[in-house]
Amino acid sequence: MVKSMNTKVELVTSATYFVGLSSNGKIMIGDKAFEYYDDRNPNNYVQIPWNEVDKAIAAVYFNRWIPRFIIRTKRNGQFRFSAKNNKKVLRAVRNHIPADDIVRSLTFFQGISRGIKRIFTRNN
Numbered sequence: 643m644v645k646s647m648n649t650k651v652e653l654v655t656s657a658t659y660f661v662g663l664s665s666n667g668k669i670m671i672g673d674k675a676f677e678y679y680d681d682r683n684p685n686n687y688v689q690i691p692w693n694e695v696d697k698a699i700a701a702v703y704f705n706r707w708i709p710r711f712i713i714r715t716k717r718n719g720q721f722r723f724s725a726k727n728n729k730k731v732l733r734a735v736r737n738h739i740p741a742d743d744i745v746r747s748l749t750f751f752q753g754i755s756r757g758i759k760r761i762f763t764r765n766n
Contacts, residue, residue, distance in 0.1 A: 644679070644687050648672025653734045657725040659688065660710070669725055671734045676713060678723065688721055692738045700732060701747045708732070712747070 650673045657669040659678050667680040676695065680686035690713060699712040699720075710724040711732060725731045736744055748756065 644684060644689075646670065646672070646677060647675040647689050647691065648677065649674060652737070653731065655726050655731060657723050657731075660722040660724070669723065669731060671731065671738075673738075676735065676738075678721075690715055690718075690721070694718070695735075695739050696743070698732060698735050698739065698744045699747050700728070700744065 648670065651670055652673070653669070653671040655669050656666070657678065658664050658666055659680070665680045665682070665686055667678055667686075670677040670679065675692060676688075676690045678688040694715050694717065695713060696716045697714045699714060700708050701710050701712075702708055708728040710722060711728055713721045713723065713735075715721070723731075732744060
């Protein structure tokens with residue numbers, strides 16, 4: 643069994659972790675770390691200490707709906723999650739990382755225009 647890094651738990655909610663095939667489990671936000679535990683497989687878990695979190699990136703649609711979010715770490719890449727209530731999760735995360743590190747992801751058209759600009763700046 644996996645031992646939790648947290649000593650105090652602030653929020654526990656059901657969530658989906660998107661890695662290959664998605665897995666359903668629970669997100670636990672506490673005083674020491676952001677943690678995800680799979681319901682079916684106890685060996686499938688993610689523990690990210692707060693000092694390792696670089697940014698939290700939220701996909702925002704229609705200026706109000708957040709279907710998923712990404713936790714980007716300083717060394718180990720990105721982890722993509724979707725919770726039952728993503729706003730509540732991001733508000734709890736905001737208590738542990740600076741509010742400037744919680745950002746919106748690019749829209750589809752912003753990503754396309756940035757890619758096209760990058761192509762033209764490389765050729766010049």
